[in-house]
Amino acid sequence: MTPRFGAHVSTAGGVSTAFERGDSIGCETMQIFTRNNNRWDSKPLADDEIAKWQDLAAQTGIRPVLSHASYLINLGSPDPDLWQKSIDTFVDELQRAEALGLLGVVIHPGSHMGEGEDFGVERIAAALDQCHERTDGFATLTLLETTAGAGNHLGYRFEHLAGIRAACQHPQRVAVCFDTCHVLAAGYDFRTESGYDEVMTHFDQTVGLDLIRCFHFNDSKFDLDSRKDRHTHIGDGFVGLDGFRHIINDPRFLHTPMILETPKGDDMHEDVENLAKLRALIDSAS
Template identity: 60%
Template sequence: MVNLGAHMSVAGGVSRAFERGQSIGCTSMQIFTRNQNQWKCKPLETAEIARYQELARTTGIKPVVAHASYLINLGTSADDLWEKSVEAFGIEIERADQLDIEGVVLHPGSHMGAGEETGMRRIAQGLDRVHAATPAARTLTLLEITAGQGNHLGYRFEQLATIIAALDAPGRVGICFDTCHALAAGYEFRQADDYQRMWDAFDKTLGLARLKVFHLNDSKKDLGSHVDRHTHIGEGFLGLTPFRLLVNDARFQALPMILETPKEEDMADDVINLARLRELIERE
């Protein structure tokens, strides 16, 4: 069974995401555990943690992954921003671990003009700091492939591999594969032969075992654009073929495939996009 879901709102409390996800047929989902646009956050309340964990058991929506705040930049050479980012990501890991969340998706970071090698080194140093401060946490750091817009790192499999190889605890890191970002980064996978070549390269460079979650998004921009603009499934430059290949790939059946497509508050767009994906599943 293909494990499809979407990013769900946590307005009113993190536990509220389950009723929203269940209402549109999610079998997995992604959430923010805090306001993604603010540095400070209140601790999770004990009662809310208990409600969340109970609903995690009773709804069967799993796994759940979290997405880190967009303010975090572990690639920066600006010491004040780097220190704030390390602290904030540590809090992300702690909160997710309190909720038994499998992993926190993180954009690796921007070098902000300091150069890619410097940026990758800073990211690895930051992750080492976070992991050392949270030694008992079971929640993984999930580095996301990026579009490579501006000075953002993580747009090549080799960059992600370099960061992981530099870590003291590489076993605490997995990968999030975003379809829009991958196309924009220059990976061609819109036809079967190209699709297989790309995954062969991923396996050789990172290892398929490190892949933990997908973000399924079509792209408003074409191959190699390095522009991060999501759109609805089948309505962008990816088209339907790569999504058909993904949802029917036996290697990925158990992994969460999460929508981050544009949406309105009523989640109607999520319903449409999930239906499109389910229509692509080949029945035996």
């Protein structure tokens, strides 16, 4: 048995079109946007689109599928209007994800906009409480993503993720997405064997490794501790092949989806190449 690999796939023409694209490049898992990621308003998913989605999910066997939340959402915003708009939009994200049977919605925790990290942690947890109360009983998860630490964005310390989850009224709804580019840019060096062990032990002691429910596999254009979020192709950046090899061959992550968010053109040949590079890292002895 080997881990499931996939990519972030376009939904141009309707959410269900992602399956054909994903299938054509050999995705075993994938991530999508379920709404326009740069707009506040979005049309609801039509019932026939949801039915088509379910058919194709069964036919292709691509699973799990995750969504990535809109970049406009800031659950840490000190501005009451933006905060409420963010909550309303994230509720919509969760509703779409639940309707499509997604594993979860990946979201960047949020920015405190200069109000301080303690403020941000509490503000984000309070926003999540509202979201989870309005989607009571949902199976789809909220996956807080590790971030690179640009500006006032939280999530570049594992402690932020642990703190937000601990402050939530419904922590069972909250898990984590580990983005390799972001974690390296945030200053965690997991590229050597000993570094990998140290970073994962630290993650386990703060958040808990069982809460990593998804990996974003991106190489990084900028080096360790750059605090810059710029993805590049597998093996072409500062993460390097070894950085991925440790995760791929770690039996603790055998069931955790590993998803590319690397640059690509319309024919997606870059994804095909990156997926091949990842699969080649599987240690045949394991």
